[in-house]
Amino acid sequence: MYRFTNDYSEGAHPRILEALARTNLEGNFGYSTDPHCANARRLICAAIGRPDADVHFLVGGTQANTVCISAFLRPHEAVIAAASGHVCVHETGAIEASGHKCIALPAAPGGKLTPAAVREAAAAHPDEHMVKPRLVYISNTTETGGVYSLEELEALRAACDELGLLLYLDGARLSSALAAGGAALADLGRLCDAFYIGGTKNGALFGEAVCILNDALKPDFRYIVKQRGGMLAKGWLLGVQFEELFTGGLYAQLGAHANAMALRLRAGLAALGVPFAAPSDSNQQFPILPNAVLDRLRPDFHWEQQGTPDAGHTCIRLVTSWATREEAVSAFLLAVERALGGCPACL
Template sequence: MYEFRNDYNSVGHPKVVERLMDQVHTVYPGYGFDQASDRAKEMIQEKIKRDVQINFVPSGTSANILSLTANLKPYEGVVAAESGHIVNDEAGALEAVGHKVVFVESQDGKIKPQALEDYLAQDHDFFNILPKIVYISNSTELGTVYRKAELERIYKACQDHGVYLYIDGARMGSALMSPACDYSLEDLAGLCDIFTIGGTKNGALFGEAVVFCNKALGENFHYYLKQHGVLTAKGFLMGLQYQALFTDDLYFENAKIANSMAMKLAEGVKEMGLDFAYPAESNQIFVSLPEGKLEKLAQTVTFEDFGPLEGDRECVRFVTTYHTKEEEVQGLLDSLRSLVG
């Protein structure tokens, strides 16, 4: 079976696991106030090259929901693309704690800057929520990657209207290493108020780094984490993992491998004459297949069914990782060819 369902389907990169095993007899203080976490934060900050606040949390959902709600008053809400992770993939967590999500026009998973500017410029009277944070993902839930000009325009609109910009970076490694990306991690810190550096989907066993570029938004954030049950007692485990990920650029090398395998897949799909449901820009490849083919495909390949498309077509998602091999990509392509050849 060729595994392309997701990018969190293994224990973790061997170098991350080795780092944990090397420290198995070391004793650390609790709750992330330890030398391992401190060093990991220093290593990340050295890449960002600016004064930021960094907190580690165990999951992407906890990173999103707590970073957002910690900076929202009860009458304030979040602006997102309709395909956003907080909209469709977190069981309504944000709205469950009392904050509405409103949508603006988007394309291929990315908020359109003009649509955002138009929405924020409206008169938001007290009959509706007051928008306070714009949420975007990079890469998006549809595998697309924001360009620097798009981020600059979105952030400018936020600043002009007193709104914060939050970037969900669960797949930030893949975004930054994408051939479509024209900025670095250092650049990113000047393009938003908060962003995350996802570890779970790029070689960590678990864990996300929340980066507060606007440090005022992270004031006393560890109290908020503790109150909500995610200030992990063994926080040093995330510190050790991020040390490994930011040693010799492993974080970026993992993403490069995942992306290179995705591009090989995309090349094969294109040569086969199949259409992409969304642009192939990162480690998520969305393919349009004739209706009724998925059951046969599932006999040899794992994937996500993204539902029907126009014209009796179905959308499937294939995700590559740092441990995807060329022969696995070829096996997937062979399976696809047997369906449509």
């Protein structure tokens, strides 16, 4: 079976597995105080153009978001996010459980948050009888495959400065955003108060690198990491992986491969007349296919269902990764072509 379910179904890129095996018996200090984490921090700081950044390694995206928001906000402060944002939909109320409300706003095309929406949310919370908006949460890429451009990020930064808000970026799929021409790492280092670089969905076994740029947010962060259960005893395993990802351009290469496979899927399906729920230049594609066609594909392929635009069609999500093979893309496109051939009236 070929899986287009997500971008973390495979274990890790061979270079990362080799690095983990090579360092397996070294014997390292724990809790990310080892030389590998120190070197990975230096590499990341160079990549984002911020030698003054604090870089912390956590295991997963929900953990990174929860720890960061818990650390950055006072008890009465809230998060502004698109309603489709990960913190609003797929984190089981983790932010709310930490005591902070998520102010969920209608998403603009591509699942993006706009400066106008941020201003409206701030205006709707004018006094101490309501939570105080304090942090703007965005994802790049977004949950629906949208990519923030440099201009869009600069506009959000301007709105945050105007309103006294923090700008935080969830980079679970940052490699895909970079490969699709989104704001560069150095731009994030300049414009965000904090963001994280996703490894779990780009070739690592697990791991995210949180980059804190705002000096006011740096003190005592490790205390919050530990209190929230995010401090991995074998922290060097995270350092080794990010060392490898940021050596020789591997991080960028893996994101570029994932996007290239997704764009092949998009082009092939479009050539067959298949419509899409939304345009996406990222490693997530959202075609709308007849249910009869999907029934024929189901024994050999796997995907996630996104919605049902009508009784006879389903929008599915196809996700490619660093490990997606060209043969998987070709097999899927051929299977769709054959299924449509057996159902000429489907589309």
